[in-house]
Amino acid sequence: MAIAYRQQVDDKTEFAIWKIEEEAEDLYNQLQLNDEEKAYYEQLKIGKRNLHWLGTRVLLRKMLRTEEYIDCKVDAHGKPYLVHLPYHISLSHSFDYAAVMIGKDPVGIDIEQIKQKVERIAHKFMRKEELAFISPERKIEELYVCWCVKEAVYKCYGQKEVSFLHNIFLEPFNFEGHGLVKARLKKDDIDLEYEVGYQQYHDYMIGYVKG
Secondary structure (H helix, E strand, C coil): CCEEEEEEEEEEEEEEECCCCCCHHHHCCCCCCCHHHHHHHHHHCCHHHHHHHHHHHHHHHHHHHHCCCCCEEEEEEEEECEEECCCCEEEEEECCCCEEEEECHHHHHHHHCCCCCCCHHHHHCHHHHHHHHCCCHHHHHHHHHHHHHHHHHHHHCCCCCCCCCCCEEEEECCCCCCCEEEEEEEECCCCEEEEEEEEEECCCEEEECCC
């Protein structure tokens, strides 16, 4: 297992993706877990879900460059956080990869394997105005950019009950394999603007943002 891609977003923010090639036992042995975490791990089904949970936490240890125990918990909204370290984190995974983003400010990251099926569900997370700026030539890739950007914003904001369709709005962009997309989160009296990065890595798409 090794870091496949790493990007320094600014002097306080970075993310990395890790290709998961080990068996679960190999990853488990690289971690320090308390009794609660060990019990949670035992409840996970053997398979990708198991490997994803282990992979994100091994990558987190590598990025924090520590052999000490990392107290990583999840809040009431499902957002992971570090109890004793002064960093915000975001975790993601898809098939063979785990992704972690770390920053001094709130962060959000999403990684997805690019598949044709996204076209069938596009109407569930894209407004008509957003579908209108998707190019026919790169439709699948651009739809994944939109999904990953919205997911990254959702994770960065860190609150439940936010609709990709009704609360997160994207401005048109020109797809070039990597770049920036302007996004806006509007809900009740909340109105936040984001500049979200995206990066295609082989047949995966990554969306990442800092608050």
